[in-house]
Amino acid sequence: MxxxxxxxxxxxxxxxxxxxxxxxxxxxxxxxxxxxxxxxxxxxxxxxxxxxIHPCKKCGTLTDEEVCSICKDKTRTKDTLIVVEDSKDVFLFEKIGNFKGYYHVLGGLISPLDDIGPNDIEIKSLVEKIDKDNIKEIILAIKSGIEADTTSLYLKKILENKNVSITKIASGIPIGGDLDYVDSLTLESAIKNRKEVL
Structure with missing residues (x-):
């Protein structure tokens, strides 16, 4: 035609x-x-x-520099880390503007059905960052679902001997829903009311 x-x-x-x-x-x-x-x-x-545009060498979020502006910002809270699945989620939290810690991008979730294991996403670098930067809390901000639960449980298991608390953003995010479809007030409330991963 x-x-x-x-x-x-x-x-x-x-x-x-x-x-x-x-x-x-x-x-x-x-x-x-x-x-x-x-x-x-x-x-x-x-x-x-x-x-x-490429991943920041420190956190994995997209940047056009070697290290992104967030990681360069020395005024942020050093011992708190939001862990996300994808770079776009970092920008969502930054738009809200109430989180003052740092980020870590996993680049995916553990999914045995899709043959994606812990070595296929950025878990090793997360553990190294927790040790190096003396992180006290990681906040899991990943969508709900089987892959997210598998990833959360795996992280809890490998970090159980470290002095770090693992929390997850509160409910209000639809099951299997992407964070970019959630409004900023819901996302802000989800961070504020985060719960410990059991």
């Missing part, structure tokens, strides 16, 4: 999460209405992001 070049552009937009056929078509036509300058800037931003 569409010219091949336009069809290819539509298919490219459909690669993005949550983008179906109709939305992809709208986005493609919007891009075609860009001026040459806007189009050039748009494509350069994608190219630069892909080339320059």
């Amino acid at each position: 569409y010219p091949k070049t336009l069809s290819n552009l539509i298919e490219s937009f459909k690669l993005l999460p949550g983008i179906g056929e109709k939305t992809a078509e709208r986005l493609a036509f919007a891009v075609l209405r860009f001026s040459e300058e806007e189009c050039d800037k748009f494509s350069k931003n994608i190219e630069n992001s892909k080339k320059n």
Whole structure:
């Protein structure tokens, strides 16, 4: 129906999460209405992001520097760590602005069904960070579900001989739900009312 070049552009937009056929078509036509300058800037931003964005060497969140601005901030609480599954969750907590500790990105959850074990995610580096930085509390801020429970129990087991408390953000997050679908007040309350992992 569409010219091949336009069809290819539509298919490219459909690669993005949550983008179906109709939305992809709208986005493609919007891009075609860009001026040459806007189009050039748009494509350069994608190219630069892909080339320059990478995990922070300390916490694993996305940054365009060797160490992210959060890890560089010496005014933050040093002994408290929020542990998240994905980088995007770090930015959600930062938007709320009430957490003043540091973060650790696991880069996934333990999932035996998907053949993802403890060595496939950033657990070893988490343990090293707890020892090195004398962390007193880790707050698990991961979505609910079997993989999250498996990961939580594994962390509790390997950290039981360390002087660190393990808490989990309170309920209010839907089972299997991503944190980015939760409003900021719910997320803030979930941190405040966190409970110890049993």
